[in-house]
Amino acid sequence: MQPLVNIQNLNLKYQQKQVLVDLNWTIQHGENWQLGGVSGSGKTSLAKIIARKQTAIGDVKINFNTASELPAEVLFVESWYQFKNVEGVANFYYQQRYTSQQAKNSLTVHAELVSYGKENNLHLDQVEPILEALNFSTFASSQLIELSSGEHKKLQLVKALWLKPQLLIIDQPYTGLDVASRKSLNILLDKAAAAGVQLILICNDTALPTSINRFAEIKDGKLVAVDSFERSSHTENRLKEIPDFLKQSPLYSSQNIVKMVDVNISYGEKQVLKNINWEVKAGEKWLLQGHNGSGKSTLLSLINGDHPQSYANELYLFGNKRGSGESIWDIKKRIGLISPEFHWYFDASATVWQSIASGFYDSVGLFQQLPYSKAAQVDELIEYFALTESKNELLNHLPLGKQRMVLLARTIIKNPELLILDEPCQGLDQQQTQHFNQLVDALCANGMTVIYVGHFESQLPKSLTHKLVLSQGEAIENTKAYTIQKELA
CATH class of the missing domain: 3.40.50.300 (P-loop containing nucleotide triphosphate hydrolases)
Incomplete structure (x- = not known):
């Protein structure tokens, strides 16, 4: 045959x-x-x-x-x-x-x-x-x-x-x-x-x-x-020195980043979140987990300011009750976000440089000229992520893995008060995943607040210390004593 x-x-x-x-x-x-x-x-x-x-x-x-x-x-x-x-x-x-x-x-x-x-x-x-x-x-x-x-x-x-x-x-x-x-x-x-x-x-x-x-x-x-793709036992690649502007602790407007009190979200008769009580303090590093459809994305959309039902709940972001006069842009300027859905809807017709720079303004393209200091930060991140050869290419001309690296750079460019990483390593190879998680650990050491969504402990940063687990819209685990080492043991 x-x-x-x-x-x-x-x-x-x-x-x-x-x-x-x-x-x-x-x-x-x-x-x-x-x-x-x-x-x-x-x-x-x-x-x-x-x-x-x-x-x-x-x-x-x-x-x-x-x-x-x-x-x-x-x-x-x-x-x-x-x-x-x-x-x-x-x-x-x-x-x-x-x-x-x-x-x-x-x-x-x-x-x-x-x-x-x-x-x-x-x-x-x-x-x-x-x-x-x-x-x-x-x-x-x-x-x-x-x-x-x-x-x-x-x-x-x-x-x-x-x-x-x-x-x-x-x-x-x-x-x-x-x-x-x-x-x-x-x-x-x-x-x-x-x-x-x-x-x-x-x-x-x-x-x-x-x-x-x-x-x-x-x-x-x-x-x-090849024989297989079993994970090799080689030592981790040493992380490059992170740019100086990311070595500074974020400037926090409040020590209370997120507070949810009996939060409920429903679509008609379908209840997606049920009586969620959750607090995230400045500098905490949270792992958010749950099965597909457990409500993780909806929970994050409340924090991002993207969900209209946030006004119908007792929700506090950066010390302010949602609906007390702040705009969605007041919220987004304090947050760096990456998620698969955000990647789907991002305007991939911008160049790599423009895509990263747009993170300063929370836009899906760059519509204004950057001052010299901000442009220098973009250049530093491009070099850090080894994107120099691609910086003038259109984002949609890159492989998906490199596109994700560009959007990860965009996420951290403004050294935000809160970093939301929703399955950030989708599409990355093992070396890229390892490199990015080492970067997250370095940012955590400098005091950044992190919410990280990931299914597998072997593919997570080491610095996560808190854990929230959702199931059918309910919080079934909410702990401040989480360590990856214990999970892997």
Whole structure:
């Protein structure tokens, strides 16, 4: 039997940079691959070429099994999904997610699945077990715009596992998923593989489906087979000296950063947050955790000033009761924020330099000239994050991992009173993740207040000392004696 995929002498140049160089790859029937390696090496581009979503120079042959009952298709699940409203347009804005109950301008999860089923001649009863396995059944009536990044990922995974194509390529399959959902996904992927679906998972994760039996990475534009991507035991890279302006403690307007008293948030009959009582003091470092749909994003939207129901609750930000006369910009100037959703809606048509500089003004582009002192700080961060060669490139011309590094630089540029890091390392490779978390530890040592959302203790900064855990909208753990060392022991 001919191989499922046979790639010969594949070349790809992007923005004058040679990404793939005479790359060869043969995937035999029965092989399931993990494609890992550093951010920006060309993994996603290679996947798109195989799925016929991107062109390149070279020979790419797909030899489907004509005897198989599975669809003779290559399905590529992107690391990030751009949905559309009911008019077929994708022009959403960041805060719209929290006011969508009034707008009703995007499909529900159920309507999306019905449409997908009709398009691909699939039966709805076959999707129910997948929804249940990923704990996604309760989201049937939710609009697409209401979903978090992890919930959007689940929806794309549900559709892919429902279709069961002969070749399924998933870019960053575990991004945004909680621990239980990752385990459930691996079981579902193993079942799909047993049914004849062949897998290519683009990631550096080590907890994989048992069906993954081949491993490779792209080095210098060529595919290189490796034994696995088990985390190496090498010593940590030494952190570069952080810029001087970040060595200063933030100038706090109040020692009380956040205070919530019996906070409740509901959308119609659906209660998202239930009687939340939480205090964050200046200089504290909090870990925020919870399963997908537990209410983390909604909780953070109250602090960011993005949620309209904040006025209906007893909420204090930076010492002031919400609704006492402060504007949303009074709040945002004290906060540095990064989240998957913010990345989705950010204007990627700005340059790297402009994107970082916009953090001074909490805008999605740079609309004014910076004074010399602020421009110098931008240059310092660009050098610190090793972005000098890319500083004049458009943000959307960079790989997603580098885009995230740019937005992380934007988040800290003004040395804010509160740093909100909602899964900040999504899309980063292991070295980038390690480097960024070392930076967070250095900022914490200088007195910055941090709220950090992350699912895995092995991928967190070491300086976190407090922990809040949500489940079904309720706080089930609220402790000031948290240490990563204890969690890992």
